[in-house]
Amino acid sequence: MLAYAGGDLLAFETLYRRHRGTLYRFLLRSLRHRADADELFQESWSRLVAARERYRPEAKFTTWLLQIAHNLVVDRFRRQRPQASPEETETVLRSLDAPESEQPxxxxxxxxxxxxxxxxxxxxxxxxxxxxxxxxxxxxxxxxxxxxxxxxxxxxxxxxxxxxxxxxxxxxx
Known part of the structure; x- marks a missing residue:
């Protein structure tokens, strides 16, 4: 993150590749609606980009990134608490982790x-x-x-x- 804050754009790509899965899973399971998770996923990265010059390595990068996401989730819940049915959750999980050629x-x-x-x-x-x-x-x-x-x-x-x-x-x- 320090390299990215210093202007190294390739460092952002590395950060994104390493942390996108963790961030997205956290948001999806926190919000339960894929559209909301997609929106906050983008917003989390946008906020990271906007705050890159203010980043201080006082905690792990993952902690800082998830703090951004958590704050967005809390704001979303304050505005309107989303509710997902078990069927919707099932569909999302199935699309994320569809087993390939395992025994049925x-x-x-x-x-x-x-x-x-x-x-x-x-x-x-x-x-x-x-x-x-x-x-x-x-x-x-x-x-x-x-x-x-x-x-x-x-x-x-x-x-x-x-x-x-x-x-x-x-x-x-």
Missing amino acids: ERALSEFEQRRRLQLALEELPEEQRIAFLLRVEGGLGLEEIGEITGAGRETVKSRLRYALARIRARFQA
Whole structure:
């Protein structure tokens, strides 16, 4: 990011290639509507471009990028909380991860597991879902999640613990 801020346009391409998947998955699972995720994906990169000269490497780049995305998600929820049906979520997940030439029963089992996880995520309160996605999708630590969400370390731990307990309960049901 420092190279890009200094004018190296190839550095932006590297950043984009490395982080686009993590950013998009976070947005898609946070918002549940592909159109909203697409919009905020573009907006996140636009904000990154606009803020490149103000970037300071005080945290990991991923933390900074996901902070931008999280703020956009929060703004979107404040304006209007989107709701996706399980069928819409299923369609999006299927289009993202369509198995190629696997055995049909294995593909169905993996699809069912992904669907159950998505449904479990949809049932989580927003704070727990965001913390869980930042941890699992973003690979962030407690402090980094706290920086992004504005919550303390212990609050983040609690949110993750409750999210995991709810997801486990959903899978056991």
